[in-house]
Each structure stands twice: as structure tokens, then as C-alpha cells.
Amino acid sequence: MLDVQNISFATPGGKKLLHPTSFKAGLGELIAIIGPNGAGKSTLLKSLSNQLHDASGDVFWNEANLKNLSPQEQALKRAVVAQQVYMTMEFPVREVVLMGRYPHFQKQPSKHDFEAVDWAIRQAEVEHLIDRSYNSLSGGEQQRVQIARAFAQLHEINGPGLLLLDEPLNNLDIKHQHRFLDRVTEFTKQGNTTLLVIHDINLAALYADKVAVLKNGELIAFDTPVRALTEKNLLTAYDFPVRVEHHPYHNAPAVYFGCPATAHEKINNSTSKQYQL
Template sequence: MFDVQHLSYQAGRKPLLRDVSLQARPGELLAIVGANGAGKSTLLRLLSGDVAPSDGLVQFDGQPLASIPAAMLARRRAVLTQQHTLSLAFRVQELVLMGRYPYFRGQPSAHDYAVVADALATVGLSALAERSYPTLSGGEQQRAQLARVLAQVWEAELGFLLLDEPLTGLDLNHQHHTLDVARALVQRGFGVVAVLHDLNLAAQYADQVLVLRQGAVVASGVPAAVLTAAHIEHAFDIAVELLPHPSLDCPLIVPRPRAGVGAAFSL
């Protein structure tokens, strides 16, 4: 479990997060939502250990995150970042095999390759295993990166996935497929923390939702209690209507049309 208490972070003199507290538990999907610049990615970087907080505490399984050896942490949690820079034209299978680096020295085993094959099958890329990664579409690259982090924690007990905008570049089908994969992991006892932009997907798939505005928590809890019209308008500066979903037990969030915005562009 991630236990975050009174977390703050600033870059230079600019505060990016202010007094954020949360708990991310095994067996739950926590969605972090908020407007651009709200601090979502910064919070995920603090949970991953990429940066140290300016104030407050991040604990993982009761230990300060900074005190856990990197090799041990790598076997328990994997991180999907927004940006993926590769200097060499790796094959897709080779990219996914990078997720197995914490488990072998020198040469990967047959078991490592089996995990890679399973991860590629899970994201629907088995047929592209031998393709050069740069030749993939943006959405295919995102799915290959997801396979890499899946391979990293495939066998972890109470493992965690930290996903920063995992749906970027994905079509409608693969957006839902990715979140279905996350839900399947949750049912296996994993914890998943995902930065999401689509509030309707957060309402549909998340067990808990954290809403940020300008680095501070607006609301935190179950989707029905958090994704209210008032909270959304405060966090995103846009009015919405909440409608009953036609087939699911969650709200359907519909933005209200803005009056007069197009007047500035009239000819």
C-alpha cells in the first residue's frame, strides 16, 4: 500500500503540490484526475520515487519509499510514464523484455521470454513482437510500453502499477481494453494508480478517485461521492450535467455548452 501524508513539492519557488494525502491500496484502482497543470504527473513521479518530496512522507508497505532498495522496489511496482524515448530501434519483444531486467543477470531465461509473450498477448501485440518499435503507430507504441510494465510485475505479490496517462494515443476499443487489463490486475490483488483525463472512464473503472486543482486536493473517495457537478466545475472550470448511465451504476458526465465562446471567431 502507498500511504502519502501531507505531501508537498515545489520546483524552484513554484509549488506544484500542496499538502496532498492519500492511500492507494492493493485490490483497488485509484484514478487521479484534474485539469492540465494540476499536479497529476508530479504526484505520480513522487509515488514512483523519481523525485523526492519537499515536505511530507511517502510510504510503501509501511516503509519510507526512499529507504527501499531500487532492485527490490522494481520487483513490486512498475511505472508507465508519459514520454518514451528510445535511442535504438529495438524490436517490440526486446522492449518488453526490458521489464524483466530486475529478474536476471546476463541472459534472460525461457521463463522470462514466456512472461514477455504473455504480456504481449494481453495487450494484443503478439503479431508485432518482431517489428521495430519506431515503426509502430503511437497507439501501438503505448500498448508495447504497457506490456513492458506488465512483464515487470507479472508475478509480484500485491504488486503496483503506476500509469501516467496510459490511454494516450489509443482508440476507443483499446482505451477500454487497457482499463479492462487494469481491472483484471486489481482482481488479482494488484494496486493500480492511473492518471486519467476522461472523467467518464474514471467513473466507470475506478474504485477511488482523487481530484486535484493547482496542486491541492479538491476531493477524494469513491467516484459517486467525488465526481459531482460542483467538484468537477471547481477543478476544471466548466459546468457539467450528471446523467444516469444507461447500463452502469455510475454517473454519465456531460459538459454544458459554453455560450458565446465562438463569437470571437465570427467573420
């Protein structure tokens, strides 16, 4: 279980980017983190991964305080995918995925490390890219390779894994957004925990077990999609007209921003007519 206790962060000048935040995420849970620009989403994720050394509070993973673990010990328990990863040197895709196995190396990669890389490449569906240079890939392709690296890092570790993803859907087309979320859901349901920063609220509603809603560095809601994604919470977070209805095809909320009541009713009527056909 992930137990976040009063995590907060301020700049050297004293500006609070993240107010004291506490929540728990169980094994097998996918947590979506949403909120407007500057809400503190990436700051929260960086605090959880110990990238912000001046962050206050504690993060426990299966009762172990991550602050008390060495970087290698942390890397054997959790993987992080940043918004964008740049390589200053030319690396083949397979080498980039193999980097996820570095914490596991005993001086050099083992047969099991290479098997983990092959498995991760299949999971992320980047087999056709393995001989390409990472820097030659599009932004979306690079993101999928980084996802493969994270999968390789957490493959068959001793205990559950913690996966932290900062806007991983950026640059992915619609099909690959859903394929990625399907893979992450599958990984999570194997007894792991995933935290995902995401801007598409409707995808969060479809895939997340719980949603964390942030505004100005404060956690204003943390609950199931149905309970967290209310019109009140979303209006508070985004300060923009919003309607929330039941999704016409899935057991989840459907969120409509900037949608006047009259237009929204037309959408509902149109959907109802489609069901009647």
C-alpha cells in the same frame, strides 16, 4: 496498501506544483487521478515513483517506505508507464517488453523471464507487433508495448504490485481504451494496486474504484466515483459548466460538460425513449 503521507513538490524557484497530499489506496483498488492541465497529476505520479528526488513526504507500499529502497528493490514492487517513451536506438518490440524483466535478471534472462514476456505480450494484445521495430510503431502501438513491459515487470512478483500509469490512454482508439482498462482492472483485482492519470472523466467513472480530483496542486476530493464526481467538485476543478447524472447503462455517474439544462434534458428524454423501445 499504498499509504501516501504529505507528499509535496516545489520548483527550485519556490513555486508549489503539489501541495501536501495524503491518501490511502488498498490492494485490489484502481485509483483514477483527474484534473485540468497543470493540476499536478503527473507531478503526483512522479512523486510517488521517486522520479522527483526533491519531493517532500513519504510513500509507503505495504509498510515499506519506498525512499529507503534501492532502485532495483523499488522496481521489483512497482512499474511506471510514462506519457511517452522515446528510444534512441532501434529495438524490436519483444526486446522492449523484456526490459521490464531487467530487475529480475540473474546476470541474464531466465526461462521464467521469457515466459513473463510472452504472457505480458498476450495481455497487452501486441502479438502482431513483436517483430516490428519499436520506433516504427504509431504512438498508440508504442503505448500498448509500454503497458506490456509494465505487465512483464510485475508478473508473479513476490507480493502485490503497484502500477503507476501517466495518461496511458493517449493515442489509443476507443476499442483499445476499453480493452486496456479491462486488462488493467483484471490485473488490479488480482490483489495489486493501480494509479491512473486520465482525462476522460466518464472512463474514470466506469472503471475506477476511487477518484482523486486535483486543482492547482491540491487534492480537492478523494472518494468513490459517485462521491468524488459531483457537480460541485467538478465545477471547482475545471471551472466549466457541468452536469452529472446517473449513467443510462452502468451503475456510475455520467458527466456532461458545457451542456445547458435544456439540451441536457433533451438528451435525457432521448435516452428514456430508447429504453422504452
